Amino acid sequence: MPSLIPAAGTVPWRRRHGTLEVALVHRPKYDDWSWAKGKLDPGEQPPVAAVRETFEETGLEVRLGIPLPTSTYTVLDGTGAPATKEVHYWAAKVTGGSGALEHEIDEVRWVDVRTAHELLDYGRDREQLLAVVRAERERRLRTWPLVLVRHAKSRPRSTWSGDDQLRPLDAVGRQQAEDVARVLGAYGVERVVSSASLRCVQTVEPYAAGLGARVRAKDALTEEGFAEAPEGAARRLDKELARAQPVVVCSHGPVLPSLIGVLARRVAAEAGCTQRTLEQLAAAGERAMRKGEVLVMQVRGAGNAAEVVAVERIDT
Template sequence: MTETAVYAAGGVVWRVVEGKLMVLAIHRTAYADVTLPKGKVDPGETLAETAVREIFEETGIRVRLGIPVGISRYRTPSRRQKIVHYWAAHATDDAIRASAFVPNREIAALEWITPKKALTHLSYPVDVEIIENFLRFVDDGILETFPIVVLRHAKATARENWKGADAARPLTDRGAREAQAVVGPLSAFGVRKIISSDAVRCVSTVTPLAAALGRRITQTALLSQDAWEAGESDARAVVGKRVRSGKPAVLCSHGPVLPDILHELALATGTLRGSYLGSASALETGSFSVVHLSSTNPGSGIVAIETHDPKP
């Protein structure tokens, strides 16, 4: 992020009503315009967290993020550049029923409209471009998706400073902060299943997430570095099960094992391999890549990959 730009995030919030796709537009009170839900990043917040928070604050609807659908850039009245990241976000029936939205000083009304109507109804060309991006996925048969998140464990005590078994190396103070920092953004993507290498540094990395979600951690040696170094790891078995389940999950593992996990995700989904896999697996400690897969169209392969580095 640059010092001069204003960063924000939001979403194309969608639902299907009687077989018809609808997206959510907001009518803003002060500006008398029609736009997509979005807002500025709060200090210490990641873009993914901002998108979920702002959608909830403006609409009362709690969502999890789907595929990224574009970035808009424009100048504010003060001439500062504003950069807004958008994701698709499914509004479930339960989430809509739970919304406590009432018209207020910021938002005058919410309106569910077809994407086609949104192209002429929205007030700003940058919003129209985001809807056009969203529709390209829809036209390809990709709407409902689920993420498999590949997470590198947080910073651990260095091998040379540890006299016990390598798998027992604990997180450093920095690592503990990194483990806390991933909770918000991983929650934003709706992660529910937590699978981890059985090494202490991996389990400790996802422990705060498990506590926040009220979920247990499934530990496995199949993703461990010890097994990888012994030629006994099996990322294929773990990845295959997660792809078949179609449920949002995080796989926490080690730097040397991550390329195998991404490779197996490509193979399991029939996706052409390329340099993007290397980029997605070259993660710093406490960073993660989100691999988006179609829930209804397995032939789509990997729909999108995005990498996040939520440093504390």
Template sequence: MSRPVRMSAGAVVWRPAGSKAKDGLEILLVHRPRHDDWTIPKGTVERGELRPTTAVREVEEETGVLARLGVPLIELEYEYTKGRTKNVAYWSATPISGDADAYVPNREIDGVSWVPLDKATRRLSYDNDRAVLDAFVERVETGAHKTRTLIVVRHAQARSRDRWRRDPLARPLTAAGKREAGRLRPVLAAYAIHHLHSSGALRCVQTLSPYADALHRPITVDHRLDEPRDGGPAKNRPVAEALLEDVAHKRPVAVCGHRTVIPRMLKAVGVDADAVSASPLPPAGLVVVHHRRGEVLATEHHALH
């Protein structure tokens, strides 16, 4: 009987090395005394976590730096001990707060260092980490490490439409849906979402509310994103206009909508909406769109179930 694959996540956290472009970049590496190695921060997914949350949590635990995820880099699968396999997803990330120099050494991590990108290959102990670094360098060479983030979220589980006799926009989440909304909070935090945008339906607003309440962020309600059967626009243009406004934000945005409208939302920003239509997002599922100068450079799909 084969053993289950251990799911893990990590990030290449980077910052400018100086005030000028020619100064290059630095990345954050950690030293583990147990193995006497230098590696990229990473760790195992905990029960109930999605991997973006794991990546940010592990970086903070191992370096003292809270990071914001950017574009995904690479996913590696390898045997980490005899008969046991690990799958690790990596992202590019930038620091938000915290000081690696103030990190207190412990039995797990006894050294944290900002290393110039051009010297990091020699510092790293493993070929797998060098492959991750190569993927990051490829992003840097095309400028794709400097993307903006738009997250399109389908609302969490809501009360049955067939049994709801009141205003359709007032149909709320179920108890299970509220729990799903709570689980979305750390996922949105992993990308440091700043702007929150929702259809006029209560079920969409409630999906974003746990994150909004925790960070004291307002939610912008927009009836252009309502379902047509609830009075929303039947034509694509209002939906496209709403999403293009989200794309124009410099800071990360999350927008919550409906299963029937999300393909139109994604099409408006240049994502293959046909793939989403063929395999619709589950309740509280999300698509993370990484874009730069009007071009979609990468997408991620995540589901709670």
């Protein structure tokens, strides 16, 4: 069986003078036009690799939006043997960067959709282009991320004699927290909300520290607060939906299904979007999220008009 080469990339997009444009890269080694992409580093999550590779190839800093179709095709590995390359893609908004070219790229070109279709050298790359065009038509391209995280691995209750809300992460959990931080960075999260329990706060602290933001600790998101007043956690989520700012909410296994249920009732009704999104949310809610797992929802709109248009589950 051919070996698998995991890779990731982005389709940066913008609207300029009312026209949808995407960014292509030119590789002089192959004399081809394609999307910015590259192989995953060992242990790296695909969203993290997609942002890193885009920056390394184009000098552009991006924030991931909705996931796009994955490309799978055969290449030769380092030994000359056939291998399967699997490239995960996301639509992406440029948030900064100098645009200085690096890593085997000699040109980055912003073009309209028709020109992109003509320039792309590989038919498989047109699948991502078509998905971006369809998402724009269905108003699923302009989104903001609402991210749920189950706290990372903590010291077992059986070995902890103190207040359970003060139970900390263990060594594995601390490493998971660093991985969670890298994933949150790929989606451009700006606001950090957490259960007031220490194990939750410690899960998102590394990201908050790197961002220069504070962790907003909420009693309503603790196991104890949820048991006493289950509606409090849902109200907190409603406040974040009203704010419509890229946000992470970290909580506990018993609390998260309630939050996921709130979001499932807000899934957008577009064909091709609803069923899969509902299935993903149902799976995350019914079969509890794993410790350190990240659930990314792309949301359009705010408040009562907020709708979930895409869902991803990411292990750390």
